[in-house]
Amino acid sequence: PSASQTLAEASPFHIGFAISPARIQNIALYRQTVIQEANSITADVAMKPSRISPQKGVYKFEEADQLIAFAQSQKKRIHGHTLVWYIDTSPTWLKQIRDSTELESTLQSYIQTVATHFKGKVASWDVVNEAFDKQGAIRTDSLEGPGRPTFNVGKILGKDYVARMFQYAHNADPDARLFYNDYAQETRPAKLEAILAMVADFKRRGVPIHGLGLQMHISIDTPDAGIENAIRRYAETGLLVHISELDIAMNPDKKKDFVPTPELLEKQYEKYKFVVSTYKKVVPASQQFGITMWGVDDGTSWIPGFCKCADNVLLFDANYVKKRSYQGFLEGL
Ligand code: XIL
Numbered sequence: 175p176s177a178s179q180t181l182a183e184a185s186p187f188h189i190g191f192a193i194s195p196a197r198i199q200n201i202a203l204y205r206q207t208v209i210q211e212a213n214s215i216t217a218d219v220a221m222k223p224s225r226i227s228p229q230k231g232v233y234k235f236e237e238a239d240q241l242i243a244f245a246q247s248q249k250k251r252i253h254g255h256t257l258v259w260y261i262d263t264s265p266t267w268l269k270q271i272r273d274s275t276e277l278e279s280t281l282q283s284y285i286q287t288v289a290t291h292f293k294g295k296v297a298s299w300d301v302v303n304e305a306f307d308k309q310g311a312i313r314t315d316s317l318e319g320p321g322r323p324t325f326n327v328g329k330i331l332g333k334d335y336v337a338r339m340f341q342y343a344h345n346a347d348p349d350a351r352l353f354y355n356d357y358a359q360e361t362r363p364a365k366l367e368a369i370l371a372m373v374a375d376f377k378r379r380g381v382p383i384h385g386l387g388l389q390m391h392i393s394i395d396t397p398d399a400g401i402e403n404a405i406r407r408y409a410e411t412g413l414l415v416h417i418s419e420l421d422i423a424m425n426p427d428k429k430k431d432f433v434p435t436p437e438l439l440e441k442q443y444e445k446y447k448f449v450v451s452t453y454k455k456v457v458p459a460s461q462q463f464g465i466t467m468w469g470v471d472d473g474t475s476w477i478p479g480f481c482k483c484a485d486n487v488l489l490f491d492a493n494y495v496k497k498r499s500y501q502g503f504l505e506g507l
Contacts, residue, residue: 188213192468
């Protein structure tokens with residue numbers, strides 16, 4: 175790739191950014207960066223269940239529709255994220271349902287309503303996000319800890335619920351490409367194997383699935399072999415492969431007073447280059463759904479809020495200046 179090209183111009187596959195409609199509206203450089211560098215968009219929260227259905231029976235599509243209007247006006251692809259998720263961005267009313275028949279029909283009608291609303295605009299969906307735990311079992315518990323609302327969808331509906339959610343999504347929009355999305359497949363082999371076994375089972379039974387998402391919230395210390403193995407095993411399924419939420423931490427110990435040194439920024443450059451070049455090399459072109467960055471700039475990344483620490487995980491600094499990591503991404507293409 176030439177140094178004068180943007181990522182989207184230089185890339186043989188789609189380059190995505192996870193974004194929020196409010197920032198697109200309010201931060202000119204954020205908007206500009208997305209317009210120039212990306213040709214695919216994921217909503218960071220605007221299309222999650224808690225935003226779309228904050229109360230039972232109530233659907234609010236304004237925020238997501240705003241994002242779609244932006245994407246359409248800029249001719250960007252939109253990837254839907256996410257229809258079903260066990261964690262905090264599921265609304266409280268939904269998490270309170272304990273009866274399996276009620277929960278099943280509620281999720282079915284949620285998927286039907288949402289996938290129908292976005293039909294023709296959102297051509298792909300993360301149908302279920304993070305269904306497996308690190309031992310490779312279907313989650314029957316929530317990570318959210320004592321005193322917080324839990325959403326034990328796996329416990330209430332049984333482990334085959336994932337297949338049924340894919341079927342509901344397919345029934346609502348038969349043209350949509352349906353993805354299973356999860357994290358840490360590069361460091362947790364049992365989880366990776368469980369996802370691959372699920373794919374094999376879906377294929378045997380004719381359950382519709384078209385793609386796999388590797389979130390890849392990784393760090394400069396994540397072993398290359400694990401990254402390459404996860405990408406390779408996913409590619410071997412023949413499904414589309416999406417690196418769906420990429421960011422690379424430099425402060426895995428979560429120090430509060432972290433300041434990136436030139437050495438760490440160089441390691442981050444190397445790791446970005448490795449991820450991108452491995453994806454390009456290992457995934458056949460016809461299966462390259464693309465690489466999506468989970469955010470635009472270090473100033474608005476979700477990581478500091480999540481780790482309660484300082485970090486600089488993305489390709490642009492808080493002033494939207496390209497970092498060495500940007501260079502690494504570009505060189506990997
Ligand atoms: C994150 C968003 O970026 C945050 O703004 C929000 O508070 C929590 O969710 N895995 C996922 C994403 O699949 O949806 C998460 O996004 C990050 C981890």
